[in-house]
Amino acid sequence: xxxxxxxxxxxxxxxxxxxxxxxxxxxxxxxxxxxxxxxxxxxxxxxxxxxxxxxxxxxxxxxxxxxxxxxxxxxxxxxxxxxxxxxxxxxxxxxxxxxxxxxxxxxxxxxxxxxxxxxxxxxxxxxxxxxxxxxxxxxxxxxxxxxxxxxxxxxxxxxxxxxxxxxxxxxxxxxxxxxxxxxxxxxxxxxxxxxxxxxxxxxxxxxxxxxxxxxxxxxxxxxxxxxxxxxxxxxxxxxxxxxxxxxxxxxxxxxxxxxxxxxxxxxxxxxxxxxxxxxxxxxxxxxxxxxxxxxxxxxxxxxxx
Amino acid sequence: xxxxxxxxxxxxxxxxxxxxxxxxxxxxxxxxxxxxxxxxxxxxxxxxxxxxxxxxxxxxxxxxxxxxxxxxxxxxxxxxxxxxxxxxxxxxxxxxxxxxxxxxxxxxxxxxxxxxxxxxxxxxxxxxxxxxxxxxxxxxxxxxxxxxxxxxxxxxxxxxxxxxxxxxxxxxxxxxxxxxxxxxxxxxxxxxxxxxxxxxxxxxxxxxxxxxxxxxxxxxxxxxxxxxxxxxxxxxxxxxxxxxxxxxxxxxxxxxxxxxxxxxxxxxxxxxx
Numbered sequence: 001x002x003x004x005x006x007x008x009x010x011x012x013x014x015x016x017x018x019x020x021x022x023x024x025x026x027x028x029x030x031x032x033x034x035x036x037x038x039x040x041x042x043x044x045x046x047x048x049x050x051x052x053x054x055x056x057x058x059x060x061x062x063x064x065x066x067x068x069x070x071x072x073x074x075x076x077x078x079x080x081x082x083x084x085x086x087x088x089x090x091x092x093x094x095x096x097x098x099x100x101x102x103x104x105x106x107x108x109x110x111x112x113x114x115x116x117x118x119x120x121x122x123x124x125x126x127x128x129x130x131x132x133x134x135x136x137x138x139x140x141x142x143x144x145x146x147x148x149x150x151x152x153x154x155x156x157x158x159x160x161x162x163x164x165x166x167x168x169x170x171x172x173x174x175x176x177x178x179x180x181x182x183x184x185x186x187x188x189x190x191x192x193x194x195x196x197x198x199x200x201x202x203x204x205x206x207x208x209x210x211x212x213x214x215x216x217x218x219x220x221x222x223x224x225x226x227x228x229x230x231x232x233x234x235x236x237x238x239x240x241x242x243x244x245x246x247x248x249x250x251x252x253x254x255x256x257x258x259x260x261x262x263x264x265x266x267x268x269x270x271x272x273x274x275x276x277x278x279x280x281x282x283x284x285x286x287x288x289x290x291x292x293x294x295x296x297x298x299x300x301x302x303x304x305x
Numbered sequence: 306x307x308x309x310x311x312x313x314x315x316x317x318x319x320x321x322x323x324x325x326x327x328x329x330x331x332x333x334x335x336x337x338x339x340x341x342x343x344x345x346x347x348x349x350x351x352x353x354x355x356x357x358x359x360x361x362x363x364x365x366x367x368x369x370x371x372x373x374x375x376x377x378x379x380x381x382x383x384x385x386x387x388x389x390x391x392x393x394x395x396x397x398x399x400x401x402x403x404x405x406x407x408x409x410x411x412x413x414x415x416x417x418x419x420x421x422x423x424x425x426x427x428x429x430x431x432x433x434x435x436x437x438x439x440x441x442x443x444x445x446x447x448x449x450x451x452x453x454x455x456x457x458x459x460x461x462x463x464x465x466x467x468x469x470x471x472x473x474x475x476x477x478x479x480x481x482x483x484x485x486x487x488x489x490x491x492x493x494x495x496x497x498x499x500x501x502x503x504x505x506x507x508x509x510x511x512x513x514x515x516x517x518x519x520x521x522x523x524x525x526x527x528x529x530x531x532x533x534x535x536x537x538x539x540x541x542x543x544x545x546x547x548x549x550x551x552x553x554x555x556x557x558x559x560x561x562x563x564x565x566x567x568x569x570x571x572x573x574x575x576x577x578x
Contacts, residue, residue, distance in 0.1 A: 020402065
């Protein structure tokens with residue numbers, strides 16, 4: 001074959017490779033574009049309109065209002081309440097949950113434990129349960145009079161707590177339930193991280209006379225740092241989206257003590273049909289999540305340097 | 306002496322945590338077999354005095370639970386099958402095909418993962434409303450046809466498949482699709498099983514999206530129906546527990562059967578990033 005012919009067949013091949021690639025990509029990327037990317041952009045536009053229930057029947061009723069939704073939002077005490085509650089959940093619940101994950105990971109990874117696989121499966125089981133069903137069950141566990149939790153606490157001499165009826169206790173109750181529901185997931189990731197730590201490190205530490213606590217502090221924790229950062233970022237993104245627990249257990253109450261950002265977004269959007277306002281809430285949520293993720297990534301970089 | 310005390314403490318702690326972890330689920334199961342009102346006694350009863358199936362009977366007759374079970378099943382199976390197919394094709398293309406802008410496109414997609422799904426719900430609802438897909442299976446499914454995370458997982462896995470397998474199949478005259486179907490898919494089995502379990506459970510357990518899309522009672526998924534029932538039957542503890550059991554049971558069965566794949570999948574996904 002001459003050179004020109006070779007070039008031609010090569011060009012032909014490149015073209016057919018390209019065509020095959022597009023053929024494989026299109027079925028996934030077109031839906032992602034239409035049902036994820038376009039709505040995300042549209043939400044941004046929506047957040048600058050006064051789209052409401054009248055616009056639902058005729059879109060021409062919607063007008064651009066500039067930053068009005070955002071301005072209104074930042075003046076809305078309910079929004080700040082929801083933001084404070086969500087931050088409470090993220091900043092208290094997140095670290096506690098990760099501590100529980102790490103603790104149980106160390107436990108199931110301990111050589112002293114025999115049925116490691118079984119224990120791991122038991123600890124993990126709440127993760128696969130349906131959140132709505134779990135919230136329904138825990139609502140009864142938290143019952144001030146007939147609930148199992150207060151009954152168990154009564155043996156420790158603790159007086160009954162109105163978990164979901166008391167504004168002070170409602171958010172801690174939701175945090176406690178989320179820890180129970182979620183710790184198993186990150187536990188598994190920590191177990192994988194623990195198994196990746198070379199055993200020689202511990203051996204040489206033992207030879208140097210380091211006790212268990214010193215080994216944990218100077219080997220386990222530093223070696224797990226990348227895993228911890230990864231897990232914290234994922235947990236934070238998930239925790240900011242708190243919705244189902246308050247929706248099922250408290251409807252945001254009592255006195256808005258469990259109202260979360262997403263619950264507020266849902267109420268504004270799908271109960272009162274203030275879709276423009278609701279979209280602004282969604283974007284503030286997005287902004288906060290983005291900020292949090294960047295901050296954590298930056299802290300990690302600084303830790304490495 | 307100290308060593309055996311430490312061992313005793315660790316084992317004791319492990320057992321206590323296991324009991325606490327299982328307690329809510331055990332109590333749910335137990336209460337679902339109690340007769341009406343028995344769960345609301347003081348001191349709380351741990352086991353039913355007499356086992357009754359009346360609540361399960363009520364669920365399936367008067368409350369049409371089978372309807373919701375079917376809805377949940379249809380949606381979870383469809384989303385899993387469709388997204389597995391499309392995600393694996395795209396993941397394969399990103400891993401093994403050279404085309405202009407590939408890496409940039411892939412990086413762009415991965416960056417999009419920080420956008421929380423809630424941001425898209427409002428416009429997506431309006432879109433579906435416009436084309437009449439509200440209150441249909443298709444309306445719930447469209448949001449899960451393909452996922453960036455799924456594409457990402459398959460791509461990472463497919464990268465490790467040697468090119469020589471693909472070249473050999475091409476020499477034999479296999480078409481691109483045939484290579485994907487007969488060479489790539491079988492080798493991607495571990496990640497596909499993991500992804501299938503993730504997707505099935507994610508769709509089964511999802512709440513916000515079906516809550517928004519399904520406006521008619523007969524189209525509710527199990528979680529939406531259960532949340533709705535709790536509003537109406539708030540006093541009926543035992544009935545609610547039976548409903549919770551029926552909602553959790555299918556995913557629990559899958560978990561117990563496939564937990565080996567599931568757990569190793571999470572480990573792999575967690576370490577890659």
